[in-house]
Amino acid sequence: MLDIKWIRDNPKTLVEALVKRSWSGDDAQSTVDDLIARDEARREHLTELQTRQERRNAASKEIGNAMRSGDAALAEKLKAEVGEIKAFIQNGEARERELDKALNDALAVLPNVPLDDVPVGKDEHDNVVTRTVGTVPTRPNWVKEHFEIGEALGMMDFERAAKLSGSRFTVLKSGLARMERALGQFMLDLHTTEHGYEEVIPPLMVRDEVLYGTGQLPKFEDDLFFTPHGDGKLGLIPTAEVPLTNLVREDITAHEKLPLRYTALTPCFRSEAGSAGRDTRGMLRQHQFYKVELVSITDQESSLAEHERMTACAEEVLKRLGLAFRTMTLCTGDMGFGARKTYDIEVWLPGQNAYREISSCSVCGDFQARRMDARYKDRDGKGNRFVHTLNGSGTAVGRALIAVIENYQNEDGSVTIPEALRPYMGGLAKIESK
Known part of the structure; x- marks a missing residue:
């Protein structure tokens, strides 16, 4: 606000x-x-x-x-x-x-004010490539999309998921189910042991005032799922950003405790309102998916440097997995409601022959803090100021699974497991059809 x-x-x-x-x-x-x-x-x-x-x-x-x-x-x-x-x-x-x-x-319902260095534009076509990492490999004619590979392996079932829950759900089994779990654990370990984030297991259902605090309500109510609770309702979190950022709501944090850095691996629930017809095949756009979230709470002087740091932490996940990607600076017309500046990280998907978003890292200034009444003590301890908040995907686990499947697919239909994931897969080197 x-x-x-x-x-x-x-x-x-x-x-x-x-x-x-x-x-x-x-x-x-x-x-x-x-x-x-x-x-x-x-x-x-x-x-x-x-x-x-x-x-x-x-x-x-x-x-x-x-x-x-x-x-x-x-x-x-x-x-x-x-x-x-x-x-x-x-x-x-x-x-x-x-x-x-x-x-x-x-x-x-008023959006945040973009920083001066954010490129001005109308939509995703006006985003600017900040850097490209890795080399996009030559695309063989036998390359398939992730859902074709997963179904052929017998480990990705959209038909049974539709019988259980409808469209935009997936059943993963066997090696691919294990790989999705491995990806989440790998990301958590990287961010907690090397990047200094504190692991949190937050509630998956939250009150309206918590959703209001991070800007999901009232503007984006149609994107949320709700469940009855007592005389009211609770919202299922669309991202762990919501509970993690609200950990400091209505608090005054001592300056010496900043920055606070939190990470969580949680399911996320989104209605995907307005996405009819987009990415209807496969796992790219789901009502339920897992994501490792990164949240930072800083003083007002440190947030821009923290934004660069957070983005680098998310990029490191893809570097360790050996995936080519590019980092985009979003233009003013494509940026999220609460952000002042956003970097999108897009991973290369050979099955689609395109880059697709796998992480979005935003600095929000004091926009969310005003909604949450989250403050910190000045260095001299005399006054209180609103904290600055940042959030980013570190990264979306389902989309990382898609990227690994497509980039490590073999002509015989098997999928090689990246070296970074093998310790989480019991040393397994390849996923093959039974």
Whole structure:
């Protein structure tokens, strides 16, 4: 969430930022004008409330003076005035809550402001290649896509998954099931033992205020799954970013404890609203999938350096697996709602003859922190400031499985296991059809 004080002081900057995010100039200007008008109405009301409260306090003292001086008529008149003021204040406090909610609701659907070095563009075609790592191999004519390989091995079953749960689900068995588990364990071990992240096993179902804190609610409610809980509901996490980032909600963290770095391997649940017709075959776009998430909580001066560090940690996974990839800087029109800058890491898939996203690493500034009321102590311990938050995939396990299957496939239909995974596969070197 953006700071309304910053919006009042920088309306033109916000309009320009929204236009960079593909808003029309008229929509951006009217939105900013509306926010400022809402805030002005709220501030005027608060001023009136404060004036009335001050008059009530003064009148109460005057009542005492009038009674001591024997002026009963004046005392009664003042009591009547105080009664009217009390009624106004009572109604005024309810009105204050209404104005606060209206302003916060308007702010809650406003995206974050991109950093100055983010390329301006409309969609994924305007993203910029930051670096390319590894060599894309020559594509033999026998290369297949992951689902063709998995089905031929008898270890990837979409038909039975559809009978169990419908479309966009997969049943993995035998060697491929073991490889997916191995990939998750390999990533966790790398990030905890070499990259300094603390492993967490968080809840997979969370309250609305937790989803609000990281920006999934209210804007992206259609992308979520919910389950009844007591008199309300809980949301299934679309990513471990949600519970991991909210570990600092409503807290004030000591400066010396920063940065906090968390990682988790969890299932993720997404309705994929708006994705009809996209990647309907195979495992690329699923309602349920596993992902290793990286989350960092930093002070305001360190977040940009932490963003580079986090991206390098995610890239290291692909380097260890021997996979070619490229890192993209997303343009303003393709960047996520809460991000100020995002790197997407795209792994080479020979079956598709294309790069596909496997990780997205974003720096959010204090955007999520304001929604969570997450702060830290200044170095001198005198003041509190909002933390900066970052999140990234370290990486998506299912997509890593796809990449390994396609890049390590053999002409006979078997799949060679990368050296980095063999200790997690009991020394097995190849997955073959039974």
